[in-house]
Amino acid sequence: MQRVAIVGIGWYGFRPQTKEVSFREMMFEAAVRAYQDAGGINPREEVDTFISCQEDFWEGISIADEFAPDPIGGAMRPTMTVDGDGLQCLTHAIMHINSGLSDVTVVEAHGKPSDILTLPDIVDFAMDPLYVRKVSPNYHFIAGLDATLFMKEFSATQEDLATVVVKNKENGLKNPRASYASKLSVSDVLEKPYVVYPLTELDIAPYVDGAINIVLASEEVARRYTDTPIWIEGASFATDSANLETATLGKALYLKIAADNAYKMAKIESPSKEIKGAFIDDRYSYKELQHLEALSLTKDPVKALREGQLYPDGDIPTNPLGGHLAEGVPLEASGLALLIDAIEYLRQGKESAIVASWRGVPTFTGAVTVLKR
Amino acid sequence: MAWEKRGTEGSLVTWYDNMEVEAYVYTAGPVGEAFIKGLNDKKILGSRCPKCGRVYVPARMYCEYCFIKTEDTLVEVKGRAYIYTYTTVYKDHYGNTLQTPLHIGLIKFEGVTGGLLAYIDGKPEIGKEVEIVSYGIPLKVKVK
Numbered sequence A: 001m002q003r004v005a006i007v008g009i010g011w012y013g014f015r016p017q018t019k020e021v022s023f024r025e026m027m028f029e030a031a032v033r034a035y036q037d038a039g040g041i042n043p044r045e046e047v048d049t050f051i052s053c054q055e056d057f058w059e060g061i062s063i064a065d066e067f068a069p070d071p072i073g074g075a076m077r078p079t080m081t082v083d084g085d086g087l088q089c090l091t092h093a094i095m096h097i098n099s100g101l102s103d104v105t106v107v108e109a110h111g112k113p114s115d116i117l118t119l120p121d122i123v124d125f126a127m128d129p130l131y132v133r134k135v136s137p138n139y140h141f142i143a144g145l146d147a148t149l150f151m152k153e154f155s156a157t158q159e160d161l162a163t164v165v166v167k168n169k170e171n172g173l174k175n176p177r178a179s180y181a182s183k184l185s186v187s188d189v190l191e192k193p194y195v196v197y198p199l200t201e202l203d204i205a206p207y208v209d210g211a212i213n214i215v216l217a218s219e220e221v222a223r224r225y226t227d228t229p230i231w232i233e234g235a236s237f238a239t240d241s242a243n244l245e246t247a248t249l250g251k252a253l254y255l256k257i258a259a260d261n262a263y264k265m266a267k268i269e270s271p272s273k274e275i276k277g278a279f280i281d282d283r284y285s286y287k288e289l290q291h292l293e294a295l296s297l298t299k300d301p302v303k304a305l306r307e308g309q310l311y312p313d314g315d316i317p318t319n320p321l322g323g324h325l326a327e328g329v330p331l332e333a334s335g336l337a338l339l340i341d342a343i344e345y346l347r348q349g350k351e352s353a354i355v356a357s358w359r360g361v362p363t364f365t366g367a368v369t370v371l372k373r
Numbered sequence B: 001m002a003w004e005k006r007g008t009e010g011s012l013v014t015w016y017d018n019m020e021v022e023a024y025v026y027t028a029g030p031v032g033e034a035f036i037k038g039l040n041d042k043k044i045l046g047s048r049c050p051k052c053g054r055v056y057v058p059a060r061m062y063c064e065y066c067f068i069k070t071e072d073t074l075v076e077v078k079g080r081a082y083i084y085t086y087t088t089v090y091k092d093h094y095g096n097t098l099q100t101p102l103h104i105g106l107i108k109f110e111g112v113t114g115g116l117l118a119y120i121d122g123k124p125e126i127g128k129e130v131e132i133v134s135y136g137i138p139l140k141v142k143v144k
């Protein structure tokens, strides 16, 4: 694989509500910022292809892909949409560049959950209509099933989950995108009543409005746009069995498959030694620990947490900018939210990072990107 | 542009609409229908893959591993039913507290690929054997 660089990032929102803009204006604002960050690139002339990650039900518009090009400078230009998380989009962008189709590709994803008045019903709609949907009055129950088995298999306690919440919400205090950052104690979390066992309201990341735009370039042209390109060394995405009954619970097989592919591409043999920061989906507190194991960053994530290895100054800094627990979940922009955290981390001088996303309940799909400075 | 945005509630324009998409008919298909009829007869039916030998519950028409059609005759599952994992729902997803917390389990059967969701009566525990008290979607089971 030829190396692909990230040469510009832009974001807008990351607030519980963004009533001042429509979703298209939000995309426009993020795009303008990203193009400025990429040395003032002109998307009408210098960008070869555009990719938008979106899902009709989230937009409230059927055939929403018709709305993708114009807010990001892609009107009447090659634009495709991917029905998935933003990090999946990124992998498509790498394919565009590696195949020689493009030198510069833009990836966009956004979420405006504050516009969706019946969001939980939309999540229900993603479930198997015959055997799964309507069984539970709360869609988080699938995470509950997974978390209970995870806790049993990894001997994790309620305190361990609460510790992840406290760590990430505190890490978010230095992140301008972290609307839900705060200083809490473990007992603050434990005192909250369960929503679905073993998860309290604080173990579940809230939704947030946000748009993200990323400019990618081939190795030959990257330095035209920035002095500090961030290099993508490996990327992949995968889905476990898509049926709740046959998928793996307790462990994140989808992410293990994606990570093993990405490491192979990046020629990484010992992830725990070579990766200096983990930016991974933590939309449920236990998911951070489960995902760390799937990424082979540790065999025993609970022990790593208890020994302090997951803090910003530890051996495996995990979500040092707060992750979803501090930033919220901007729907299909979730993976890109973790990605821009990682890029900011690398721009500050760190050597390498891994980004790992999950598409949320009820999916068994995840994506991984390995980055180096 | 960003500089002209104002956050004054009341001066911001929103548009309410309702997409009425909740009415669908989902076809169970011949194997799904046979499986559901099996439940009506208090039977758990599985479909067997002739190549890898997996028995799927709920019964389905093809093996997702081998991508071939499963055997036409469904088999009755008689293996021990146990709690693979469980959760307890305390609030609905709009934040309302349920009058009675609801135990939901994923029930698996020995020798079978897959499983079925169930409401659990009794104290749920991973690995515990259960007795099926009502055959439906979901099942109702009692901890043994």
Ligand SMILES: [Zn+2]
Residues within 6 Å of the ligand: B049, B050, B051, B052, B053, B054, B063, B064, B065, B066, B067
């Ligand atoms: Zn088979």
